[in-house]
Amino acid sequence: MPFKPVEHPKCPKCGKSVYAAEERVAGGLKWHKTCFKCGLCNKALDSTNCAEHERELYCKVCHGRKFGPKGYGFGGGAGCLSMDQGEHLQAKNEGEFSRGSNAILEPRAIAKAPEGEGCPRCGGYVYAAEQMLARGRQWHRECFKCANCAKRLDSVNCCEGPDKDIYCKVCYGKRFGPKGYGYGQGGGALQSDCYANGDAAPRTTVIDTAIIKAPPGKGCPRCGGVVFAAEQVLAKGREWHRKCYKCRDCTKTLDSIIACDGPDRDVYCKTCYGKKWGPHGYGFACGSGFLQTDGLTEEEISASRPYYNPDTTSIKAPAGQGCPRCGGMVFAAEQQLAKGTMWHKKCFNCAECHRPLDSMLACDGPDKEIHCRACYGKLFGPKGFGFGHKPTLVSTNGDHAPSYIDAKPQVGQKRNDGHGCSRCGYPVYAAEQMISKNRVWHKRCFSCGECNRSLDSTNLNDGPDGDIYCRGCYNRNFGPKGVGFGMGAGTLTMA
Template sequence: AVSSSPTSVPQPPPTAAAQQLDELLADLGHMQSKLSGQGARVPAEPSLDNMLGSLTRDLQELGIAATPAGVCAGCRKPIAGKVLTALGKTWHPEHFTCARCGQGLDSQPFFEQGGRAFCEEDYHQAFSPRCAYCAGSIREVKPPPVLPHHPSPPPATSPHLSPQKVLTALDQTWHPEHFFCAHCGKVFGDEGFLERNGKPYCHQDFLAMFTPKCQGCERPVTDNYLSALQAVWHPECFVCTECLSGFAGGSFFELEGRPYCELHFHQRQGTICHGCGRPVTGRCITAAGRKYHPEHFVCTYCLGRLQKGTFRECGDKMYCQACHDKLFL
């Protein structure tokens, strides 16, 4: 839309006929004022058409030709006095009004939209983009210039009518001061924003609220990661829960949702050989509540292999029958 200013048609130097017309109009107004001031009963108001018709006839009787300045685009009647030109048409000054609120525009700037004139407030309310946050109009168009024929300097533009910047994001328009993080309320800086479900977020809040968290340290995972045990991990955080050592060869053991190295997994499970202290992963002998590799289930004294059911226990050590009798009987 383009802002415009109505202009008055330049008037030619007054002729004798024009002067007589002005005098007649002045006399008519003076007579009406005088009658009203004296309290005299005023007859029913004649229509403007009848008054103009009567004046035209009187002027014609005096030999004066009264030619209208044009037809008013507002009332569709001839213009005999002051004429105003705007939107490529002529108007009675009092008929050039805002198409929305009806206030006069003959002495103030206006905006044009679809061939109609609007005051600044109504133009922005009807046609300016709306802020997605406050639903208010964004007045991105500069106020139009002052009318050339304005008799005095125009009043200062109200602060709410000053030009505003429009920000476009997420397929919507915003006042720049209203485009901020949906969580913390901070206006976005040079780092920009991230979107989730149609709402903008600062990087810090987006990471805290929506980014997957490392199962090890519970901090957001933003770069390289490992996926294991139905969770994501920073590579440096995927270590044995017990000794915090990395997994050689990438193999690990799971217990209650946590990763363990082989040694500490078997310790937790109670499957460490009591003889050698290493995990028991194959055949196993259980005796006295302890587990052994078959080859490590031997007599503590003679190191001969023991058979289940033919050994003796003393303290936490195992002995064959012969050694037990020799040592303790």
């Protein structure tokens, strides 16, 4: 009997056999994993977003485009009209089958409503899902736009005109709004739509306010003309024309905030007032530390310019009350205190090296002078080994220190009772005592008996001869010998 292979289901997309390792199931059919994608947008699918229609797979979005309901409320959101069938996603390659919908969209027929009850623009019935309200009347959503520019309207920018139609705010203003200067796109613009027939716009003339003279002392202080109520500005009980109320020097327009009345009965801005009538000198300009010189001559500037006199002895103080260094008067702005005496800041330095001092460095000497710490120690501090620039021996009489100092103590008599230092035999006091296996040593004698290396509790080794050694010398003298007992494993030492 001939061999007959097992029948495998065929993929509806490519027509080839589908094996268990690569199958995907949808709509009772089995598909290859690579064929399991949307037939319109080629998006990879899974069990959550797959929709099958006549042996073809679609994602839910494309399935709704091709086979879902159309019209108002079935688009991107409620109230939107969707007529998308996915034509822009279909393949354009030659020979590729196009899966476009064969459904024919018939033109929408609008039922006419009785007179005065339907949409004011088209006259058809308006249903609740598509109605827009304006002044108690119902409009279709697509009819609810400006009658002039066809702009889409809403409840914010809709204006109902006197002709019972609706307009946007711009078109309403152009068509039915006021005309003339100040009623255009901005206050001060001329609305000229009403002059489109060739009529010239009215011209405004600027009248000189000084033409109509007022009695002396009663008119505008600047031009002397009569001030009427529509143009008056009040300042310190006087009436000014609005156009005359500006700074005398820079002609800047003024208001009640920046206006300053000068002593010449004129008005100035704050800057010009300060330059002309304000204080002059250092600290009275744009900021503290600047010199304000507007309106001053060079001689006046030089006379008022501050200067610094470095001579502290120019003003002598009574005996015992001035600076101890120079004897001059010490004022509060320059005083420094030291042990109840007041010094000039310039004089408050070391008498020996002239280093500037402060409260941390100053030392009062017995000579009634002040010194830095180093000079005070040299002049008045203790002398001898350890008192100076340590560990230097300081001597002021010219003697020199010995070139060699014996490291072993030579003080007192040696002890023969076994209680002295194990190295030198001299007495050991508590301040210099080092202990090893019930024996005491001087601190400077506590070193290796062979290499004289200083020892401590971490590298101390007591030898059988009663002396102490470092680890290296101990192993060399008393440690085991032979292979493996040298500088490293495997080394032979016979030292």
